[in-house]
Amino acid sequence: MIKIIDNINELENIIPDLESMPLLAIDTETTGLDPYRSKVLLFQIGDLEKQFIIDCRKVSIEPLRKVLESDKPKVLQNAKFDYKMVKHSFKIEIENMIDTMLIEQVLMAGKSDGQFGLDDLAEKYLDMKIDKSERKSFIDHSGDFTESQLEYAQNDLIYVLRILESQVKALVKENLQETAKLECMAINAFGDIEYNGMLLDKDKWSEILEEEFMKKKEAEKTLDSIFKPISELDLFGGSVNINYDSDEQLKDALEKIGIKVNDTSKTTISRIDPKIGQAILDYREHQKVVSAYGKGFLEHIHPDTGRIHPTFRQLGASSGRTSCADPNLQNIKADSRFRSCFIAPSGRKLVIADYSGCELRIIAELSNDEVFLETFRTGGDLHSIVASSIFKKNVSKTENPELRQKAKAINFGLAYGMG
Secondary structure (H helix, E strand, O other): OEEEEOOHHHHHHOHHHHHHOOOEEEEEEEOOOOOOOOOEEEEEEEOOOOEEEEEOOOOOOHHHHHHHOOOOOEEEOOHHHHHHHHHHHHOOOOOOEEEHHHHHHHHHOOOOOOOOOHHHHHHHHOOOOOOHHHHHHHOOOOOOOOHHHHHHHHHHHHHHHHHHHHHHHHHHHHOOHHHHHHHHHOHHHHHHHHHHOEEEOHHHHHHHHHHHHHHHHHHHHHHHHHHHHHOOEOOOOOOEOOOOOOHHHHHHHHHHOOOOOOOOOHHHHOOOOHHHHHHHHHHHHHHHHHHHHOHHHHOOEOOOOOEEOOEEEOOOOOOOOOEEEOOOHHHOOOOHHHHOOEEOOOOOOOOOOOOOOHHHHHHHHHHOOHHHHHHHHHOOOHHHHHHHHHHOOOOOOOOOHHHHHHHHHHHHHHHOOOO
16 A cells, blocks of 8 residues: 655544554655765655655654664665664664665675666576666656656555565575674765765865975976987977876887886886886876875765765675775874875864774684684783794784785785685
């Protein structure tokens, strides 16, 4: 049964039905993907027997706050998106969410690359192909909703409920219920991180970029002086006509001055004439910074909030680690100049914390490895101990640190399936 709700009285009347349902399916149809600039057009909620479609242009879902913020389980597909949209539009934070997309990622554990959309799951678990093109019809929609739009909104509830039934059986079979539960418990936290965003000192960031740009130009001049004798000059007879970002052009230029290399990797370049090699590495370092953190990075600052709102993928890497994009704030250059640009607003402070050896401690507990356990009991450095055992040398963060790095790669590599 489907019911369209467009007034407060009808909305309040369905609350007893919702409260009696042991599991609720939830979905939204919006005008876009940005919670700060897009609007929620439809809010769908219900179970397999009853589905309610609320026209949010005519009525607020505020009366559903108690239900939505309760411990009653709610299943969604890509729950983080709906969580942010509802949070911004109605100041309601949906609690106890179950995400069929996250569950599928837990089940596949890196064995599938990106096949987690509702259409993918419907084909896998329901043996049916669904057309998601109707979703685009909601962008900038006005006027009455068509029958096909309403049917689309209704089916999204039914699909996730039926998919979840099959996924639960798979979770039990693989003994992954607790893992899936933990991932779903983190949805709100990741949603809040994205929604709140990070404040960036844009002026300070731009000053650093200008410094890096000037250093890049200086490095480029040094390279020009090296390759000028063997290079054609540009049309104006000034700059050397070599693209230092091109591996092929750089290899060709090096060969012309008597340095033949098979590739231009950092390892290879480090082995050639120190003056030439260092000039190339300096240029690359500054070029990388300018390219990664320049105009494209600053364009991610939201015009309404003045903050950067990245996308975090809870199970973004095949290893199960979180990944980040648009932009990648997990990979900011390890340089205090850049990292100090991420600031708290006036009157507030940033509190920074990090778990010490989190993953290795989990490995120690699960494996009961005596060396691991004893190291953590005594406060030792596991990477150094493993390195000393392998290389038969004294190793610490200051003594033979390169061997510690190799052991670190082995410790994590074995844990994450290194061949």
